[in-house]
Amino acid sequence: MSGIETARSYDLIVLGSGAGGLAAAVTAAHKGLRVLMLEKEAHFGGASAISGGTIWVPGNEQAVAAGLDSATTTARTYLRNIIGDGANTELVDAFLERGPEALAFLEKSTELKFKVRPFSPDYHMEIAGSSDGGRALEVLEYDGSNLGERFRELRKPPEGMLLFGGMMVNRVDVQHFLNMRRSLASFMHCMKLIARYAKDRLSYDRGTRLVVGNALVARLVRSAFDLGVELKTKIRTARLIEENGAICGVVLEDGQEIRSTCGVVLATGGFGASSGAERWRDHTDRSHRSMSPAGNVGDGIELASVVGGVVGDDLVSNFYWAPVSVRVHADGREELFPHLVTDRAKPGIIAVNKLGRRFVNEADSYHRFVMAMQANQAANSPCFLICDQTALSAYGMGLARPAPVSNLELIQSGYLVEADTVSGLAAKIGVDADALSATVENFNASAVKGTDPEFNRGGTSYNVSMGDPDHKPNACLAPLEKGPFYAIRIFTGDLGSARGLRTDASARVLDGENVPIAGLYAVGNDMNSMMNGTYPGPGITLGPALTFGYLAALDAAKKTTRN
Template identity: 70%
Template sequence: MERDDDIPASVDLIVLGSGAAGLAAAVTAAHHGLSVLVVEKEDSFGGASAISGGTVWIPGNRQASEAKLDASLEAASTYLTHMIGSAIDRPLVETFLARGGEALAFLEEKSELRFKVRPFSPDYHMEVAGASDGGRALEVLEYDGSRLGRHFGELRKPPKGMLLFGGMMVNRGDVQHFLNARRSWTSLCHCLKLLARYAKDRIRHNRGTRLVVGNALIARLARSAFDLGIDLRLGVKTKALIEDGNRVCGIVVEAESGERRVRARAGVVFATGGFGASAEAGRWRSGTDVLHRSMSPAGNIGDGIELAGSVGAAMGEELASNFYWAPVSVLTLPGGQQEKFPHLVTDRAKPGLIAINRLGRRFVNEADSYHRFVLAMLAAPEVNSPCHLICDSAALAAYGLGLARPAPATNAALVRQGYLIKAGSIGELASKIGAEEGALRGTIERYNANAVDGADPDFGKGTNSYNRSMGDPDHRPNPCLAPLAKPPFYAVRLVTGDLGSARGIRTDAQARVLDAGGNPIPGLYAAGNDMNSIMNGTYPGPGITLGPALTFGYIAALHAVDRMKRLQQEEPR
């Protein structure tokens, strides 16, 4: 990156934040001829997007049409209408549906961003009208991080718990191959190939260069941004906005060289990632307690939202949820640092695992989405939060549990550190997790009796296509159900957590920031988690944050391009 004292005095467009929304806006604007400055206060780029699953939810995409999967915008509109309910912002939702495919096509054609459609990727609420089994979710293609050159070390690194062997990234397909490696020659070869590449990478790099999921998404966009000459500055904090009358026309930054004013002829885009990690976030998390953990990067403290508020921007109100929920387990390391693990797709839906509350009873369909899981915790936090995921030794060996890896890993260190609770009997397990033994024993006996037949009359685990897609496809009769019968037994404590904030700055369908009267503030845009959730804080499917982030980052940039053209036409000749 360039030196702070070389920050230009003026550019066409300023983007605050270097996640998916910000880079999509920057790449779109630069492709249309605008000079762009991206300002990132952290020492790495990518934000929460870089450590995300990298999936985007965009109905009506080209890939779905080509694969003859569900590409119906009408069905998607029906689904979102039922999911969001009466609070739906119809213009925003309709714009997302109408232009999401357009934004995706543009970014794939004009940048290095590439996606493939998941042929079977059910929405999170398959019981809702308009839900789809596949076609709306796309996953980013893997990327060679070495193509970033000297910038590779500046890309935000995923948390340690999401890496294998300290530095190897894997996606959902890779995980399945590792689980199948002992019973499938194809899977074994796939794993050996990954391991060989990783070993080679570690000769020259501090982690693997094969990037997948969110790291691949950001690396692809960043490479495109660098190729377009976009100026990306790290470690630069924005202190204030510059106004000209009621128009936002620049920023004041604080860098090593001191304060600098940077003018923005076309405007400023807020894409700083929301306020999930803010110390003030607790007041928006009704029902959670002090044990709550956010997966948001530490820098996502809402300073972008605060800056927008300083010029009169309005915030969203009365969302269904102010956060995108996910259960989280926490490992406390010897030095006191904490390693957080979000329980998204790797364990909860697998056979032989159930969730137990403080009373020793199940309280949720464990295979439902992470957002729905936490909503169940919050429905009765006095008994459901914290809770424990429990399993037997067969399930642990087959699938792992949170940070605990499947066989042949021993996980002895996690047991010593208190993260993985190990017990030789149900009675001992009840004592160690603080549950009433009789209740826990009765819960497991009832669950086991039904699991043998592949049934869960209490919570319906494994009865819908989303549940089954997260289970073990080789397990019968129900990919999500198996008895807990083989000691020793294991448990991991889960607390409420989140993947980021949903409450944000109100915008119109052009991504323009609105004031309290519903009027656009000229020169100011918002996208990503800075933008109030177009889903109103509901969570319809995988990638419902990144899909709108790319779409409205693209839309904001196009509006700024048109604004720049009008300003140029108004200049005296």
């Protein structure tokens, strides 16, 4: 049996334990509701725990206080231009109008704390309404030991995104590690982190200094526990209980019934890892890889469909795309690495297709990068990231670390391909040597001058923010000149599904007649993308997840007098 007391009365049941579900749980509990959170996996946090932890909420209080862009009018213009005709204005308006409120409430009522990024450009800076900073916030680091024994239940980030086997780092830390050989301040910053990590490993199997998505989840989970939320892991839900047209509980896989007076929130993470997701992945092939946790197979969507919930349609993209490389270990295990912010935009690194030619601005967002791969699947997928020894030593590439770390093991495994010359590299990766040599020669001729006539790399503030701020004259451009040369094969991938259940502005699931199903809510990736499957900026999944989790709980709380 599940170990849940059937006799105990609950007001709200939350299925899933990512950012959206946790926002709903802590908000409801703060309003006096008795909340049960059920997670089918052994570890809680879902995709949120392994995310970058950034949230995109225009008009937030931090931006106002810092004198940064806090205008929701320009944000609305930007979203209208990006999303296009498929925009759900009801959801967009609710997000822009209530997002700052939700964030302020969560920061005041829980341990969730953010700081605004002064310089964090949107992903489409060429679009009217875009902003260089003020909309994106990053979560403050957190001490995982505050979770006590339950720290071990927090989902760990992928191995390749940790240093020394278990140390988390954020973007600031990464920059310090890249600069540690030329800056005393960076060297001291890194030594402090390493010393903390070494101490942690005496008691834990990884570091307790949490950043990015792990810090976001840990802060919310600690608050959930303090507010009396019961979080149960390894519990599977078989179906929803519907009586008199309203959802009033769940039936577990073992047959146990759990009742709730105010309904159920679906926050199971979408269907990115489902084998059935292939039919939604337009223009992709069998080499596609998803970064979604293995348990994100559409449970919430399936549960809702049985009681009349309807999935959205006609999205620009059904997934949030990201380029992914794959290392195959000796035992056959695959290790995935999402190429988000650490390498593609750095000087001395380019992407080429199977013809040996560049096909994209490598410094554009990960979502746009994969869309370029999909635009000509036959030529561009899979593709290759290529660099010279100078770039690899300075920045690393994929799982390969910068100097002085040895990457011999990656070379021996075939993940990192090495050759003394560009033509030799072409032969090893199976592209035309003359074409690749010409591509590198043409790129180098412009890169030394800091220009990219072909794709204008480094031409937007977003591009610059992803490059090396200390490299001149262009933060994103340097010639590939010093051998050996290296390559990594890149596949289309995703960070999760965008297609989900249609909802209203209170996150209530809608039926085929656009009527809310009483007592049923969907948030996070279970909710149809408010962005219509576009990707306007960093944190555009977590920002709406927190907002609509908050709004779902407020609506549910109306059904009880205990608030």
